Structures are given as C-alpha cells and as structure tokens.
Amino acid sequence: MEKDEKGITVKKEQDMPEWYGQAVFKGQLADYSPVRGTMIIRPYGYAIWQNIMDYFNGRLKELKVDNAYFPLFIPEKFFKKEAEHAKGFAPEVAWVENKDEGATERLAIRPTSETIMYDAYSRWIRSHRDLPLRINQWCNIVRWEVKDVKLFLRSREFLWQEGHCVYETEEECDKETMMYLDEYTKMIQDVLAIPLITGKKSDKEKFAGSKYTTTIEAFMPDGKFLQCGTSHNLGQGFAKAFGISYIGKDEKKHIPWQNSWGFTTRLVGALVMQHGDDKGLVLPPKIAPIQAVIVPILFEKTKEATLKETEKIKKALAGYRVHVDDRDEYSAGWKYHEWEMKGIPLRIEIGPKDIEKKQVVIVRRDTGQKEFVKADKVKETVKLLLEEIQNHLFDKAHEFMKRQIVETDNWDMLMKAIDARKIVFAPFCGKKDCEDLIKDKTKGANSRCFPFDQKNVDKNCVHCGKKASQYAYFGKNY
Amino acid sequence: MEKDEKGITVKKEQDMPEWYGQAVFKGQLADYSPVRGTMIIRPYGYAIWQNIMDYFNGRLKELKVDNAYFPLFIPEKFFKKEAEHAKGFAPEVAWVENKDEGATERLAIRPTSETIMYDAYSRWIRSHRDLPLRINQWCNIVRWEVKDVKLFLRSREFLWQEGHCVYETEEECDKETMMYLDEYTKMIQDVLAIPLITGKKSDKEKFAGSKYTTTIEAFMPDGKFLQCGTSHNLGQGFAKAFGISYIGKDEKKHIPWQNSWGFTTRLVGALVMQHGDDKGLVLPPKIAPIQAVIVPILFEKTKEATLKETEKIKKALAGYRVHVDDRDEYSAGWKYHEWEMKGIPLRIEIGPKDIEKKQVVIVRRDTGQKEFVKADKVKETVKLLLEEIQNHLFDKAHEFMKRQIVETDNWDMLMKAIDARKIVFAPFCGKKDCEDLIKDKTKGANSRCFPFDQKNVDKNCVHCGKKASQYAYFGKNY
Numbered sequence: 001m002e003k004d005e006k007g008i009t010v011k012k013e014q015d016m017p018e019w020y021g022q023a024v025f026k027g028q029l030a031d032y033s034p035v036r037g038t039m040i041i042r043p044y045g046y047a048i049w050q051n052i053m054d055y056f057n058g059r060l061k062e063l064k065v066d067n068a069y070f071p072l073f074i075p076e077k078f079f080k081k082e083a084e085h086a087k088g089f090a091p092e093v094a095w096v097e098n099k100d101e102g103a104t105e106r107l108a109i110r111p112t113s114e115t116i117m118y119d120a121y122s123r124w125i126r127s128h129r130d131l132p133l134r135i136n137q138w139c140n141i142v143r144w145e146v147k148d149v150k151l152f153l154r155s156r157e158f159l160w161q162e163g164h165c166v167y168e169t170e171e172e173c174d175k176e177t178m179m180y181l182d183e184y185t186k187m188i189q190d191v192l193a194i195p196l197i198t199g200k201k202s203d204k205e206k207f208a209g210s211k212y213t214t215t216i217e218a219f220m221p222d223g224k225f226l227q228c229g230t231s232h233n234l235g236q237g238f239a240k241a242f243g244i245s246y247i248g249k250d251e252k253k254h255i256p257w258q259n260s261w262g263f264t265t266r267l268v269g270a271l272v273m274q275h276g277d278d279k280g281l282v283l284p285p286k287i288a289p290i291q292a293v294i295v296p297i298l299f300e301k302t303k304e305a306t307l308k309e310t311e312k313i314k315k316a317l318a319g320y321r322v323h324v325d326d327r328d329e330y331s332a333g334w335k336y337h338e339w340e341m342k343g344i345p346l347r348i349e350i351g352p353k354d355i356e357k358k359q360v361v362i363v364r365r366d367t368g369q370k371e372f373v374k375a376d377k378v379k380e381t382v383k384l385l386l387e388e389i390q391n392h393l394f395d396k397a398h399e400f401m402k403r404q405i406v407e408t409d410n411w412d413m414l415m416k417a418i419d420a421r422k423i424v425f426a427p428f429c430g431k432k433d434c435e436d437l438i439k440d441k442t443k444g445a446n447s448r449c450f451p452f453d454q455k456n457v458d459k460n461c462v463h464c465g466k467k468a469s470q471y472a473y474f475g476k477n478y
Numbered sequence: 479m480e481k482d483e484k485g486i487t488v489k490k491e492q493d494m495p496e497w498y499g500q501a502v503f504k505g506q507l508a509d510y511s512p513v514r515g516t517m518i519i520r521p522y523g524y525a526i527w528q529n530i531m532d533y534f535n536g537r538l539k540e541l542k543v544d545n546a547y548f549p550l551f552i553p554e555k556f557f558k559k560e561a562e563h564a565k566g567f568a569p570e571v572a573w574v575e576n577k578d579e580g581a582t583e584r585l586a587i588r589p590t591s592e593t594i595m596y597d598a599y600s601r602w603i604r605s606h607r608d609l610p611l612r613i614n615q616w617c618n619i620v621r622w623e624v625k626d627v628k629l630f631l632r633s634r635e636f637l638w639q640e641g642h643c644v645y646e647t648e649e650e651c652d653k654e655t656m657m658y659l660d661e662y663t664k665m666i667q668d669v670l671a672i673p674l675i676t677g678k679k680s681d682k683e684k685f686a687g688s689k690y691t692t693t694i695e696a697f698m699p700d701g702k703f704l705q706c707g708t709s710h711n712l713g714q715g716f717a718k719a720f721g722i723s724y725i726g727k728d729e730k731k732h733i734p735w736q737n738s739w740g741f742t743t744r745l746v747g748a749l750v751m752q753h754g755d756d757k758g759l760v761l762p763p764k765i766a767p768i769q770a771v772i773v774p775i776l777f778e779k780t781k782e783a784t785l786k787e788t789e790k791i792k793k794a795l796a797g798y799r800v801h802v803d804d805r806d807e808y809s810a811g812w813k814y815h816e817w818e819m820k821g822i823p824l825r826i827e828i829g830p831k832d833i834e835k836k837q838v839v840i841v842r843r844d845t846g847q848k849e850f851v852k853a854d855k856v857k858e859t860v861k862l863l864l865e866e867i868q869n870h871l872f873d874k875a876h877e878f879m880k881r882q883i884v885e886t887d888n889w890d891m892l893m894k895a896i897d898a899r900k901i902v903f904a905p906f907c908g909k910k911d912c913e914d915l916i917k918d919k920t921k922g923a924n925s926r927c928f929p930f931d932q933k934n935v936d937k938n939c940v941h942c943g944k945k946a947s948q949y950a951y952f953g954k955n956y
Contacts, residue, residue: 031598031601031602033548033549033594033598034553034556034597035549035551035552035553035585035594036578036581038549038550038551039549040546040547040548040549041546041547041548042546043544043545043546043613045546046544046545046546046547047544047545049547050545066521066524066525067521067524067525067528068518068519068520068521068523068524069518069519069524069527069637070511070518070519071511071513071516071517071518071635072516072587072618072620072635073513073516073634073635074513075512075513078512094574094575094577095574095575095577096572096573096574096575096587097572097573097574097575099572099573099622100514100625103514107513109550109574109587116511116513119512120509120511120518123509129807135521139618140550140617140618142550144577147578156551157549157550157551159547329607
C-alpha cells in the first residue's frame with residue numbers, strides 16, 4: 001500500500017466532514033456496512049468503547065447501580081401509554097413483522113427502553129423498601145431516521161448505556177439526576193479530555209415525556225456542538241402511565257419519581273473530532289487502547305540485541321498499555337505513519353545507536369516533540385509525558401471553546417456569531433415558539449442549554465425582546 | 479411477604495420444570511416479559527453473566543482475539559449466499575419492515591452473524607499478513623421459533639458471544655476450532671463446576687453450513703442433555719460464498735479457512751439446574767456474584783458492638799465478594815431463607831454470644847454444614863470452604879453423570895435406558911436417515927456427540943445394524 005493511499009488526503013481545517021470520515025475509517029475505528037444507516041465497530045474502536053464501559057461500570061458499582069438486560073422488542077401498546085413519549089419517538093421506530101399466528105400487534109425495536117423497563121418496575125416495586133431502585137443496561141438501540149451514516153455520530157443502530165432509577169421523593173430524584181450528569185462530566189472531561197458546557201435543556205429540546213433534561217455539550221473544532229450525554233428527571237408521568245406505586249413508611253400508597261440517563265458510542269466520534277489532526281487520530285492516554293508503541297529499528301546484524309533491549313523496556317513499562325511493533329515486513333517509517341494515524345500517545349524508538357548510548361527516543365503524538373531519554377529513566381518519563389499529553393489535550397480544547405463564546409443580547413450580533421460558527425451566550429425567553437423561529441432564521445441553530453450557574457437576568461430575550469427567563473448557549477449541532 | 483409465598487413450593491426431583499422456573503424467578507435471576515418469547519435478565523442474573531464475560535474476555539485477550547461489533551440487521555440476500563446456512567436458519571429469522579422509500583429487500587434480525595461479518599472480512603483480508611484474523615462479538619441474538627419461554631434456556635432473544643476466525647490453512651483452523659472448545663470446557667468445568675461430555679456432532683446435528691461441529695454437552699439432573707457451547711470448522715464454504723481470499727507468501731491467491739464458536743446466556747440456566755436444590759439456587763463460589771453474606775444478629779443493646787465486629791470480619795475478607803445484610807426490617811431467619819434461595823455459597827452469622835466467644839458461625843449452602851470459627855481464622859476458613867464447595871459441586875455432578883451412562887449395542891436396551899432418562903453410549907453408523915428414525919422411535923432422543931477419544935469400533939450400529947462408524951452418546955435434550 002502506498003503512503004498516499006494510506007494517509008488522510010484532506011486537512012482537518014479545510015474539510016472537517018471528509019477529514020473525520022477518513023480519520024475514523026483509516027484509523028480502523030469503524031467501517032461502513034452494506035446495510036443502509038448502519039456501521040461496523042472495528043476492534044480498535046471497540047477497544048475504546050470497552051475502556052469507556054470498564055471505567056463507567058466501576059463508577060456504577062460505587063453508585064450502587066446494577067446492570068440488567070431487558071428485551072429488544074417493545075409492544076406497540078406500551079409506547080402509547082405515555083403520550084408525549086410516543087409522539088416524540090414515533091418517526092424513529094423500526095417495526096418487526098410479528099410471525100405469530102393470529103398476532104395483530106407490531107413489535108417495536110427499542111429506540112429507548114423506558115416503557116419496557118417501567119412495565120417490569122410496576123411488578124417489582126411494592127414497598128419503600130424496594131426504593132431507590134437503580135438499574136442500568138448496556139445494549140443496542142435502533143432509530144430509523146438516519147439515512148446517511150456518519151460513523152459513530154449518526155447511525156440507525158448504536159450502542160449505549162441507559163440508567164433508569166426510581167425514588168421515593170422528588171428531592172432525591174432531582175439530586176441523583178444531577179449526580180449522574182456530574183459523573184458524565186467527570187468521565188468526559190477527565191478521561192476523554194473533552195471540555196463541556198453543562199446545563200438544562202429548553203422545553204423544545206428536552207426528552208419526550210420528561211419533566212426536564214440536563215445535558216453535557218461539547219464544542220467541536222468546526223464550530224458545532226455535540227451532545228455527549230443527557231440525564232432526565234421524568235417526574236411522575238411514566239410512573240402514573242405504567243402503574244408504578246409503593247407503600248410508604250406511612251403505610252399509604254405513593255407515586256414514585258423517576259430519572260433516566262444515557263450516553264452512546266457517539267463519544268468515540270467526539271474523541272476523534274475533538275483531538276485529531278491532519279495525520280489522523282490523537283487519543284488521550286487515559287482512554288487509548290495502546291498508550292505507547294515501541295518500534296525497534298531492526299538491522300540484520302543488531303536485530304537480536306535490539307529486540308532484547310525492546311523486551312527490557314517493555315518490561316520496565318509494566319502497568320501501561322504497551323504494544324511492540326516488531327513486524328519484519330514493514331519499514332520503520334511506514335510503522336511511524338501507521339501508529340500516528342491510530343493516535344497512539346507515545347512512540348518509543350529503539351535503534352542500535354540508541355542502545356550504544358543507553359537511551360531511547362520518545363516522540364509525543366500530540367506535539368510531535370522528540371526527546372532522547374536514558375533507558376533507566378523510561379518509566380518515569382513515560383508517566384510524566386502521558387500526564388502532560390492528557391492535560392495538554394484538555395487545555396487546548398478548553399482554550400479553544402472559551403475563545404469561541406460571544407456574549408450578546410443583540411439579534412444581529414447573534415446572527416453574525418452563528419454564521420461565524422461561534423458559541424452565542426444570550427438572554428432567552430425559553431419559549432418553544434420563539435426557539436422555532438430562532439432555528440428557522442439561523443438555519444439550524446438552537447439553544448444548547450441553560451447553564452446551571454445563572455447570573456441574574458435583567459435583560460430581554462435576544463430574539464423576541466420579551467423578558468428573558470435565563471441566559472442560554474446557542475449554536476448549531478451534530 | 480410470608481415464607482410460604484416466598485419459598486419454592488415444589489421439590490426439584492418431583493417436578494423439575496416447575497422447580498426450575500421458580501428457582502430462577504424467586505432467586506431473582508430473571509423475569510418473564512409481556513413480549514411473547516422474551517425474558518428479562520434481572521441484576522442478579524446479569525451479575526453472573528458479567529462474571530462469565532469478564533472471565534472469558536480475559537481469556538480472549540490471551541488468545542489474541544479482538545472484540546468488535548457488527549450490525550443487528552442483515553440483508554436478505556446475504557443469507558442466500560451460503561445455501562445450507564440459509565436453509566438452516568430460514569424458519570427462525572425475524573424480519574424488519576424496511577421503511578426506506580422504494581426499498582424492496584427485507585432485513586433480518588441476526589440469528590447469528592456469519593454472513594454480515596464475512597462480507598466485511600472480504601474487504602478487510604487482502605494478504606497473508608492479515609491472517610489469522612480473530613474477532614469476537616458480545617451481542618443479542620433473535621431466533622423466532624421459541625413460543626414458550628424457559629427462562630435462560632429457550633427464548634426468542636438471548637445474549638451470546640460469537641467468535642469468527644480466518645486462517646491460511648486447514649490445519650490451523652482445525653487446531654483452533656478445538657482450542658476454543660477446550661477453552662469452553664475449562665471455563666464450564668472449572669468455573670461453573672459443570673461436568674461435560676465433549677465431542678463431534680453428527681451430520682444431522684452439525685451447524686448449517688459447517689464442515690463439522692464440536693460440542694460440549696452437560697447432563698442435567700432430570701436426565702436431559704443441555705448443549706453448553708459449540709465450535710464449528712466452517713471449511714472454505716463461506717469464504718467462497720462471500721469472496722474472501724488472500725495473497726499468500728507465494729504471491730498467489732488462496733481461499734482461507736474459517737471457524738466460528740459461541741456460548742449463550744443459557745449457561746446461567748445450566749448453573750441453576752445443575753446445582754440447585756429444594757431451597758433454591760446453589761452457586762459455585764468462582765462464579766457467584768456474592769461469595770459470602772454476613773448476617774449480624776442485631777439486638778438493641780448489642781447492635782453497635784455487633785456491627786463493629788461485622789465490619790472487622792468484612793475487612794478481613796477483603797478480596798472476596800462479601801455482602802453485609804444489616805437490614806433492620808427483616809428477621810435473621812427471613813434473611814437466611816432469602817440468601818439460601820439466592821444460592822450464596824457461605825453465610826456468616828455474628829451474634830452477641832459469638833462476639834463474647836470471639837467466634838463466628840459459618841454455614842455452607844451446599845451441605846448446610848455449620849461450624850464455629852474463631853474470628854482470627856475467618857479468612858483462611860473462608861478460603862478453604864469456598865474451594866471445598868467448588869470441588870464438591872463439580873464432583874457431585876460428575877459422579878451423577880458417570881452413573882447415568884449405559885453402554886450397549888442392543889436396541890431394546892437403548893430404548894429402556896432412554897425411557898429411564900439415562901445417557902446411552904452406543905455404536906452408531908452416523909447416517910442422517912438412521913438418526914431421524916432413532917429420534918422418532920425414542921420420541922426425541924438423538925446423538926449428542928461422537929466423543930473425541932474413540933475406541934476401535936468393530937460393532938454394528940445400535941439401530942440399523944449396519945457397520946458402525948463410531949461410538950456416540952445418545953439422550954434427550956433441552
């Protein structure tokens with residue numbers, strides 16, 4: 001394979017969509033599938049998702065959330081029980097032909113599992129002793145709407161986790177709705193190195209059937225928001241629709257409060273877009289399936305000694321995710337190129353001259369910086385460099401995001417800023433009608449969230465001029 | 479809840495199907511679902527499956543098998559590419575209405591993923607350098623045939639792992655087909671404590687489209703086999719059908735060899751049936767989500783001291799999966815009953831009198847045996863007892879299985895043994911026609927496998943009287 005064919009052929013800044021598709025495909029994270037709207041998650045992409053699952057399963061255990069598994073198929077009548085929910089998901093649902101003799105009801109393939117889970121909850125919950133009930137599931141989800149796949153970002157089928165909890169009181173429900181969002185924020189900022197804007201969704205943008213939705217929003221280098229996860233306080237609506245109740249300590253019957261919360265394989269796409277460069281992927285060390293690749297420089301005469309030293313260095317790095325690329329059939333240059341495209345945080349080169357000098361060469365993927373490191377200092381240097389890369393990726397993205405924010409209460413300024421793909425921070429009335437018009441006039445921008453830490457608003461809505469309820473962030477989104 | 483309502487109301491020996499359903503349901507491993515043919519895996523059941531996944535993912539890493547994820551939907555035309563395969567799965571396939579405008583082709587929900595995966599393999603494999611390719615996926619599978627659910631044993635949707643590998647040579651393919659079966663055997667015997675009979679399937683029973691199928695078969699206490707996993711050498715048929723080829727070291731084009739192998743959530747059902755007793759589940763320590771439950775005996779005056787001692791014992795057991803049941807609202811007796819039903823290997827009771835005597839009471843779930851253990855010997859005693867329980871469960875099941883084997887070449891003896899729900903070991907011609915008749919005459923028994931370690935066969939087939947090819951095990955099955 002020629003280098004030209006192998007490498008990414010466009011610059012990220014010039015054509016982000018094309019760059020993104022190539023970075024994911026050539027980095028072997030995912031592949032297109034012959035089934036319209038679907039994608040294949042290749043081993044390298046799945047390893048990132050597995051790392052995300054492992055991290056989050058550890059957190060779930062701490063938070064006393066149990067994993068379970070509910071059916072893929074949902075009876076049509078379940079959807080209809082909560083009116084807003086049914087309306088919200090109707091266009092997205094894929095239906096299965098019911099092959100049972102005499103069957104009249106279609107089965108939906110889950111676009112989300114509230115209804116099938118809460119039907120079970122209505123049987124499982126009897127007493128206050130059964131609460132709080134905290135259940136999560138990792139599963140596949142189907143939403144038909146998508147026609148053209150954007151790998152990881154939009155596809156008819158994707159993987160996710162969905163948490164569904166039930167509480168005695170509104171207060172508890174509010175508190176934990178926020179707690180799960182905080183967990184997401186921690187994971188995505190600290191592990192994936194993606195800075196976030198967090199807040200509440202407007203009525204127009206909230207989850208169908210919820211009381212309110214909280215969200216974490218990343219801002220991509222091409223000036224579009226990417227929603228990375230949401231947590232919904234569902235109020236008591238689903239509980240009423242599905243007949244969930246409990247006998248309290250007062251021996252009376254009560255309706256409980258519920259929340260649900262989820263993130264998807266889209267996070268892998270966010271990683272790529274946020275950190276990648278013209279050479280391909282750049283993965284933050286904490287999530288990278290391989291944190292350092294060792295490339296021994298092999299010549300016939302010195303091969304044995306070089307491989308021996310490589311093995312020594314690999315052993316010194318026990319505890320890190322290290323891969324040795326000792327393939328014979330590829331040149332060192334070819335290998336560098338491949339591992340750069342795959343975004344490995346550190347490359348360690350070991351050649352005969354390095355061995356003479358008792359050193360190795362370490363190259364950072366994020367900055368391209370190269371340093372000579374004494375062989376007995378490799379472990380501490382790798383530790384330090386991985387931390388530096390992790391922090392550098394976050395800081396760089398964070399600086400960028402902050403620079404893009406334009407605060408204004410002037411409509412023309414908003415229009416200009418949206419055209420320039422900036423983040424607009426503006427007073428907003430929060431009304432659905434007003435937001436519909438904003439989306440229309442800006443050709444696609446909407447409110448991304450009302451941040452939690454609100455200033456006192458004594459301004460008028462940036463669009464309709466009526467009294468603003470809160471400040472909101474606006475922008476276009478994926 | 480009253481004890482009678484809570485406990486299992488039938489004896490395992492008297493009505494195994496009813497006992498099994500109650501053990502799974504009341505042990506809260508799974509629940510029935512309002513969607514015909516499907517089930518819900520509850521947190522306790524999922525925790526067992528998670529332990530199986532964690533164990534096996536560790537093995538996959540060692541064996542250099544990568545996890546990936548392929549689409550749920552499979553185009554109808556893919557199925558038709560391999561004729562035997564299409565024929566084998568046709569009645570089981572659930573179809574999705576294709577909502578795309580002008581779409582004429584139905585989409586199958588995967589009943590197994592050979593076709594969708596091998597279509598991708600045909601694009602990914604170019605050179606001998608791409609081989610061996612070893613990929614596994616954990617996913618949900620739908621097979622419509624099932625009408626009445628048997629929790630974990632038969633349901634329209636289930637979870638599984640499916641491994642799909644590609645090799646340069648037949649020899650390598652044979653070797654690894656056997657290697658994966660050996661991995662299954664090791665896991666199921668050593669971790670789940672279920673003894674197995676292993677061997678090759680007859681032509682009638684092999685996987686649709688395979689060259690041959692190897693299998694691991696457990697034998698349940700009610701005299702029926704339960705297939706616990708299979709590994710198929712697929713030969714070159716799928717490679718030819720899907721256009722998979724590679725350029726060898728000789729620079730010529732070759733057709734590779736393939737295998738596939740899988741086990742399902744049915745293993746959780748096997749665990750229950752194999753080891754459970756009239757009080758409910760009995761879980762082998764290596765797979766139990768909770769290995770020991772500590773029940774402090776709480777009285778008002780001594781509560782604080784008892785909880786303090788409980789915490790100390792829990793700390794001493796760091797590294798084991800220990801749960802403390804300090805709920806106020808239930809009596810100690812109620813708790814014992816509950817944890818017995820859930821099959822926790824060890825119960826540790828700590829009361830004020832025990833504290834005085836510097837001891838705890840430890841009760842084994844498998845034998846009911848009770849012993850007083852000095853507080854400073856708890857850790858070593860728990861270690862020993864867990865090992866003993868693990869071995870005892872395997873040995874007991876193994877002894878039972880061995881006792882059930884009847885070796886004969888006489889048809890009447892076979893009929894009698896099958897009626898008595900024994901395992902028949904008999905010379906067999908291996909022909910499909912003959913096996914059809916055997917199944918018919920015995921009302922459901924078939925050959926379970928030809929064991930790998932064959933004696934020289936100089937006998938005639940137990941049924942047709944023609945020259946036998948090998949000895950086979952016969953029995954009815956789940």
